[in-house]
Each structure stands twice: as structure tokens, then as C-alpha cells.
Amino acid sequence: MKRTALLIIALAALLPMHAALATTTLTSVRVSPANPKVGETVTITVNGTLESANCGIRMEYGGTDMPREEFVLSDKGGQLPFTISKTFSKSGTYKIEALGRKVGKLTFGCEGNVSTMVTVAAADRYTAPSAAAAPMSMAGACPDGWDMIAGQKDPSKGFTCAPKKPAARxxxxPWLNYFEKGGLIGCKKKK
Known part of the structure; x- marks a missing residue:
């Protein structure tokens, strides 16, 4: 009987401690930029109130090929807002979630579950100017930082762009030699 009473008293003493550990509340999650493209780095920001102790969150990226991740937020580091960077590899609409979850054996979950939807657009692709009724001029056929390879007279019949050569070598x-080979430039060890 005495052991049972002691156990009940010990458990009752732990309840306020559990409440103190779980006082961090998640309030929102947002993605910036709001309309990212495939391959573009986005910042995911979790907001909330960090009042005391540590708590755990699990990040889930629904519908993506990214694995879920667990993090411990610390009151000592002032970690809210909490930010991470991600890059989407496929276009589509995805649910980004920050879930208050126990992480490890000693860290209780933060309070709350928050989510947002993000639509990832396909990446921009450079397309050659379309052949118009008038003959196409050589100027502007290649994007900035690129030049049309010499010897191509009419870009409407096809063309190839190569990176512009630098203005100076x-x-x-003193220990390396400059080289140009196959459209590449660089420095290599002297023989």
C-alpha cells in the first residue's frame, strides 16, 4: 500500500513537469517563395511561441520524395521561428507539415500541428526563338553569357551556343599554367 501511494505521489509530481516541457506551441508554417519552381531552393519557416524547455517537431513533406525529419527546439537557442531550406525535384502540389512529436526518449513534443500547401511549378527551360516569317538575326539567339558558335550563318536552321570566353585570361x-581545351579554361600544375 505504501509503495502504491509513493508511486502515485511521484507520478503526480511529474505531471506539472510534463506540462512545462510542452509549453511551446506551433502556430504556422510557411514556404518562401510562395510559388517555387523545380530546382529552386525554398525556405520553410515554422512559427510559434517558445516559452520554456525543449520540445520536438517532425517535418513531413507530403507527396514529395523527401524523407520526414525530426528536430528538437531549444528555449536556450531561441529557435523560433525555425527555418530549414529544401529543394523540390518534381512539380506538383505538396502538403508541408510541422507536427508536435516526441523526439527521442526525453524530449516531449511541441504543442500543435500546423501545415500549408505549396504548388511547385516546372522549371523554366530556355527555348530557341521560333522561326518567324522574317529571317532570324544572329543577335540575341543565345542567352546572356553565351555566344553562337562561329560558322553558323542562319540560326533558323539550327544553332549551338557556347559559354562566352572571358575578357582576360x-x-x-607562378606555380600553375593557364589552359584552354575543348571549351574549358583553367589552371593546371606545371610539368
């Missing part, structure tokens, strides 16, 4: 210093 690289300074390779």
Missing part, C-alpha cells in the same frame, strides 16, 4: 600564379 585567368591569373594562375
Amino acid at each position: 585567368l591569373d594562375c600564379g
Whole structure:
């Protein structure tokens, strides 16, 4: 009987401690930019009130190929808002969730579950200017930082772009030699 009473008293003493550990409340999650494209790095921000102790969150990226992740938020680090960076590999609409969950054996979950939807657009692709009725000029056929390869007279019949050559050679210093080969430039060890 005495052991049971002691156990009840010990458990009752732990209840306020559990409440104190779980006083961090998640209030929102947002993605920036709001309309990302495939391959673009996005920032996911979880907001909330961090009052005391540590608590755990689980991030889920529904419908993506990204695995869920668990994090411990600490009151000592002032970790709210909590931010992480991600890159989506496929277009589509995804549910991003921050869920208050126990992490490990000693960290209670934060209070609350928050989510947002994000629509990821396909990445932009460079397309060659369409052949119009008038003959196409050589100027502007390639994007900035690129030049049309010499010898191509009429871009409407096809063309190839290569990176522009630098205005000046690289300074390779006294121990390396400058080289140009196959459209590449660089510095390599002297022989």
C-alpha cells in the first residue's frame, strides 16, 4: 500500500513537469517563395511561441520524395521561428507539415500541428526563338553569357551556343599554367 501511494505521489509530481516541457506551441508554417519552381531552393519557416524547455517537431513533406525529419527546439537557442531550406525535384502540389512529436526518449513534443500547401511549378527551360516569317538575326539567339558558335550563318536552321570566353585570361600564379581545351579554361600544375 505504501509503495502504491509513493508511486502515485511521484507520478503526480511529474505531471506539472510534463506540462512545462510542452509549453511551446506551433502556430504556422510557411514556404518562401510562395510559388517555387523545380530546382529552386525554398525556405520553410515554422512559427510559434517558445516559452520554456525543449520540445520536438517532425517535418513531413507530403507527396514529395523527401524523407520526414525530426528536430528538437531549444528555449536556450531561441529557435523560433525555425527555418530549414529544401529543394523540390518534381512539380506538383505538396502538403508541408510541422507536427508536435516526441523526439527521442526525453524530449516531449511541441504543442500543435500546423501545415500549408505549396504548388511547385516546372522549371523554366530556355527555348530557341521560333522561326518567324522574317529571317532570324544572329543577335540575341543565345542567352546572356553565351555566344553562337562561329560558322553558323542562319540560326533558323539550327544553332549551338557556347559559354562566352572571358575578357582576360585567368591569373594562375607562378606555380600553375593557364589552359584552354575543348571549351574549358583553367589552371593546371606545371610539368
